[in-house]
Amino acid sequence: MSEYILEMHQITKEFTGVKALSNVNFKVEKGEIHCLIGENGAGKSTLMKVLSGVYPYGKYKGDIVFNGSIQQFNKINDSVDAGIAIIYQELALFPDLAVYENIFIGNEVENRGVLDWNQTIIESQKMLDKVNLKVNPETLIKDLGVGKQQLIEIAKALSKEVKLLILDEPTAALNEDDSENLLRLLRELKSQGITCIMISHKLKEVISIADKATVLRDGETICTLDASKGEINESIIIKNMVGREINAIYPKRENKIFGDKILELTNWCAYDAQLGRQVSKDVNLHVKQGEIIGLAGLMGSGRTELALSIFGNPKSYKLQGDLKLHGKSRQFKHTSEAMKAGIAYVTEDRKGDGLFLIQDIKSNISVANMKGISSNGIINVNEEIIVGEKYRKSMGIKASSLEQVVGNLSGGNQQKVSLGKWLFVNPNLLILDEPTRGIDVGAKFEIYTVMNKLISDGMSIIMISSELGEILGMSDRVYVMAKSEIKGVLTSEEASQEKIMQLATQ
Amino acid sequence: MKLYMEAKELISDNIRDYGMYIALIVIFITFSILTDGLFMSSRNLSNLLDSAGYIAVLAVGVMLVIVIRHIDLSIGFLAGFLGAIAAILLMQVGLSVYLVIPIILILGIIAGLATGFLVAKVGIPAFVATLAGWLIYRGALLLVTERTGTIIVQDDKFNAIGNGFIPSLMQVNGLHVLTLLVGALGILFYIYGAVSNRRNKMKYSFDVVSKQLFLLQLVFVSAIIAYITWILAGYNGFSWTVIVMLIVLLVYHFFTTKTVLGRHIYAVGSNPEAAHLSGINVSKITFLVFGSMGMLSALSGILFTARLQSATTTAGTLFELDAIAAAYVGGVSAAGGVGKVTGAIIGAVVMASLTNGMNLMGVGIAPQYIIRGSVLALAVIFDVTTRKRGK
Numbered sequence: 001m002s003e004y005i006l007e008m009h010q011i012t013k014e015f016t017g018v019k020a021l022s023n024v025n026f027k028v029e030k031g032e033i034h035c036l037i038g039e040n041g042a043g044k045s046t047l048m049k050v051l052s053g054v055y056p057y058g059k060y061k062g063d064i065v066f067n068g069s070i071q072q073f074n075k076i077n078d079s080v081d082a083g084i085a086i087i088y089q090e091l092a093l094f095p096d097l098a099v100y101e102n103i104f105i106g107n108e109v110e111n112r113g114v115l116d117w118n119q120t121i122i123e124s125q126k127m128l129d130k131v132n133l134k135v136n137p138e139t140l141i142k143d144l145g146v147g148k149q150q151l152i153e154i155a156k157a158l159s160k161e162v163k164l165l166i167l168d169e170p171t172a173a174l175n176e177d178d179s180e181n182l183l184r185l186l187r188e189l190k191s192q193g194i195t196c197i198m199i200s201h202k203l204k205e206v207i208s209i210a211d212k213a214t215v216l217r218d219g220e221t222i223c224t225l226d227a228s229k230g231e232i233n234e235s236i237i238i239k240n241m242v243g244r245e246i247n248a249i250y251p252k253r254e255n256k257i258f259g260d261k262i263l264e265l266t267n268w269c270a271y272d273a274q275l276g277r278q279v280s281k282d283v284n285l286h287v288k289q290g291e292i293i294g295l296a297g298l299m300g301s302g303r304t305e306l307a308l309s310i311f312g313n314p315k316s317y318k319l320q321g322d323l324k325l326h327g328k329s330r331q332f333k334h335t336s337e338a339m340k341a342g343i344a345y346v347t348e349d350r351k352g353d354g355l356f357l358i359q360d361i362k363s364n365i366s367v368a369n370m371k372g373i374s375s376n377g378i379i380n381v382n383e384e385i386i387v388g389e390k391y392r393k394s395m396g397i398k399a400s401s402l403e404q405v406v407g408n409l410s411g412g413n414q415q416k417v418s419l420g421k422w423l424f425v426n427p428n429l430l431i432l433d434e435p436t437r438g439i440d441v442g443a444k445f446e447i448y449t450v451m452n453k454l455i456s457d458g459m460s461i462i463m464i465s466s467e468l469g470e471i472l473g474m475s476d477r478v479y480v481m482a483k484s485e486i487k488g489v490l491t492s493e494e495a496s497q498e499k500i501m502q503l504a505t506q
Numbered sequence: 507m508k509l510y511m512e513a514k515e516l517i518s519d520n521i522r523d524y525g526m527y528i529a530l531i532v533i534f535i536t537f538s539i540l541t542d543g544l545f546m547s548s549r550n551l552s553n554l555l556d557s558a559g560y561i562a563v564l565a566v567g568v569m570l571v572i573v574i575r576h577i578d579l580s581i582g583f584l585a586g587f588l589g590a591i592a593a594i595l596l597m598q599v600g601l602s603v604y605l606v607i608p609i610i611l612i613l614g615i616i617a618g619l620a621t622g623f624l625v626a627k628v629g630i631p632a633f634v635a636t637l638a639g640w641l642i643y644r645g646a647l648l649l650v651t652e653r654t655g656t657i658i659v660q661d662d663k664f665n666a667i668g669n670g671f672i673p674s675l676m677q678v679n680g681l682h683v684l685t686l687l688v689g690a691l692g693i694l695f696y697i698y699g700a701v702s703n704r705r706n707k708m709k710y711s712f713d714v715v716s717k718q719l720f721l722l723q724l725v726f727v728s729a730i731i732a733y734i735t736w737i738l739a740g741y742n743g744f745s746w747t748v749i750v751m752l753i754v755l756l757v758y759h760f761f762t763t764k765t766v767l768g769r770h771i772y773a774v775g776s777n778p779e780a781a782h783l784s785g786i787n788v789s790k791i792t793f794l795v796f797g798s799m800g801m802l803s804a805l806s807g808i809l810f811t812a813r814l815q816s817a818t819t820t821a822g823t824l825f826e827l828d829a830i831a832a833a834y835v836g837g838v839s840a841a842g843g844v845g846k847v848t849g850a851i852i853g854a855v856v857m858a859s860l861t862n863g864m865n866l867m868g869v870g871i872a873p874q875y876i877i878r879g880s881v882l883a884l885a886v887i888f889d890v891t892t893r894k895r896g897k
Binding site (some may be wrong): 244311312314334335336338339343347350353355357363368370371374377378382388405425 | 787
């Protein structure tokens with residue numbers, strides 16, 4: 001029986017109004033690879049943020065025991081000093097700095113207060129050897145691929161004499177070769193005695209690498225599975241992750257009737273001059289009236305960029321190809337023109353570029369359609385309240401009043417405000433970008449129900465999603481994207497997790 | 507007792523909104539005591555409000571600029587320069603005052619749109635673009651005044667804007683009748699607005715204060731308006747500067763709270779990306795806000811030139827910083843999206859009161875700067891700490 005390197009006891013973390021974690025227990029033995037799995041919003045990232053000191057001691061309830069003593073991390077550096085390194089999904093590298101500078105950033109090699117660059121380069125070479133990466137330490141980060149960047153993040157962690165390495169979906173943006181490479185490295189690190197926690201959505205990976213796996217659901221620990229007892233297999237994991245049959249999650253839609261083509265893209269290309277790369281390549285796609293189109297693919301496959309290029313092109317990509325709306329070729333100069341033509345886009349990042357967090361619910365709902373509540377440019381306050389009240393009821397937004405500030409609502413309610421805002425615009429093509437990211441199962445169900453209602457009212461929906469379950473459960477047809485291209489289209493009968501993943505990782 | 511508790515809770519819940527008014531009242535009372543009532547005399551109060559005017563209108567403009575997350579440093583010398591142009595048009599070209607004022611305002615709008623173009627279309631940071639403007643307008647001011655030096659303005663109608671008072675119609679017991687009428691109208695207007703607002707909120711079952719407290723609020727605010735009107739009516743009544751300030755207050759208050767464009771300004775300020783994705787034309791809003799800033803700079807230049815009855819080579823020096831300070835004292839947020847027209851005006855009056863009160867007490871210029879700086883820092887500290895409490 002080996003000892004535990006990490007024990008988290010009864011961890012509870014609340015955000016205004018929502019319990020993100022409730023009495024979570026999580027134990028990791030020394031020298032194992034422990035996977036943390038669960039649906040989006042299950043609380044995995046929150047738990048890791050508690051562990052790494054992003055949420056300081058006192059902002060959560062419960063104890064963290066690391067290396068045998070209770071820890072009180074007040075800031076991220078405290079956990080780093082204790083030997084915990086966390087590598088996030090979004091890499092924290094500086095693209096314009098060289099590899100060696102990145103590896104030792106915040107941990108500089110110095111000689112009486114003066115940086116010793118030669119020594120830094122020598123040390124960084126050692127770290128690169130440890131992760132089996134053959135690049136010149138003086139290469140700039142932006143000149144490396146994502147897979148290599150990921151390895152550099154790990155090298156950076158190793159330079160700090162890490163005891164516990166945490167990886168948050170490390171392979172989400174990697175292709176199969178790079179993923180394999182990374183997993184091999186993790187096994188090697190394990191043989192050197194480094195403990196590893198890996199958050200992952202990819203069950204195959206989990207099955208191939210995990211010694212143990214803990215499943216979280218809705219902020220609670222469901223179970224810890226042990227590979228040596230043969231408990232880590234797909235059916236057991238899925239059963240524990242989902243906790244219910246898939247039919248109960250995705251409401252059924254009756255009488256599917258599809259009409260004419262609403263939107264049709266032919267050889268659609270978009271070029272991002274700022275990044276200097278093609279973000280959409282020769283996309284051919286159509287949406288019929290009454291259809292829910294699933295747009296699947298990995299992170300960074302170009303789904304959001306495609307949506308933005310349709311929705312008035314706010315990032316000013318250079319566009320080529322033909323966009324037909326209701327059979328007529330159109331070009332939009334501004335998002336407002338796309339809106340006038342009946343397109344709405346609910347953003348993936350509702351806090352970043354979706355909502356006005358410091359404003360109240362009613363102004364968030366009315367903002368995209370001020371014409372609807374004003375005459376001659378003067379706002380009719382009563383009308384605004386009536387509209388707000390209507391969407392509060394129909395969306396089921398839970399709030400003390402319409403004057404509540406949106407920043408204080410839970411993720412699910414914020415998403416409903418976002419949806420309400422766009423329904424008030426009354427579009428006939430609704431583009432939903434990750435509509436249920438980071439919200440709980442109950443709110444998800446409500447949002448799916450709203451989507452079905454909209455379809456039966458004659459709307460069409462393009463749904464971008466990274467959750468395969470959602471794609472399979474809701475879509476009538478699925479387009480799969482990878483590397484800014486459409487790699488294939490599947491009908492709902494043809495579509496399966498395997499087929500989609502196969503296309504997405506091409 | 508229950509009423510007291512409710513009032514206490516209301517004030518502590520809305521301390522950010524009320525803080526400024528409380529500060530202003532405290533400043534007024536303190537100076538009245540320290541100067542044996544001289545501070546609240548008719549003559550001084552009238553003088554104080556006039557001296558706040560040209561900064562107050564700038565503060566309103568720059569408040570909106572800060573709301574959309576930009577800054578404008580060029581407004582002081584733009585005001586000075588346009589004031590000099592006004593003096594030249596009046597005295598050297600010989601245009602009528604009724605022509606000069608619209609010309610100057612339009613020139614101001616054009617100057618503001620030029621800044622807007624640099625910021626919105628070319629993408630230059632507002633700090634740099636307006637720093638360039640600061641230099642350019644300073645040079646332009648020197649250029650037009652260097653031949654003649656100070657230009658004396660001998661146009662009574664123009665000078666009245668900075669020094670004159672509204673006609674009295676008739677004097678009753680030495681009181682200014684039109685001023686009393688305007689004050690009374692103001693009170694009626696306020697009561698009507700407050701009552702209809704409350705009725706509306708009750709209709710949609712929003713939280714409203716209890717009837718007693720509401721009445722108390724009405725009486726309190728009305729009493730303050732009445733008191734100030736009464737004091738001013740005892741001297742020469744409302745000055746034209748105060749009237750200009752009130753018009754700017756009313757127009758901009760209505761514009762920012764009741765119009766679509768006003769709402770769009772706050773949307774752009776609180777989240778520019780979301781605003782763009784909501785179909786709002788962010789660069790149009792940027793043009794609008796800088797255009798309005800230019801117009802208000804022109805207005806400020808007119809007020810200042812008229813007040814001095816002349817255009818000097820240094821007019822407008824440091825106005826921009828006084829206006830920015832007033833806006834921050836008035837509760838604008840540097841993070842964007844938050845700020846009120848009433849706040850900016852009150853902020854300007856607070857700063858002017860400090861200068862005026864300390865002058866009356868004979869405080870030297872050196873401690874004055876230090877005290878005003880401390881008040882600015884305190885106001886922003888107060889704003890930041892009360893915001894952290896949520897709400």
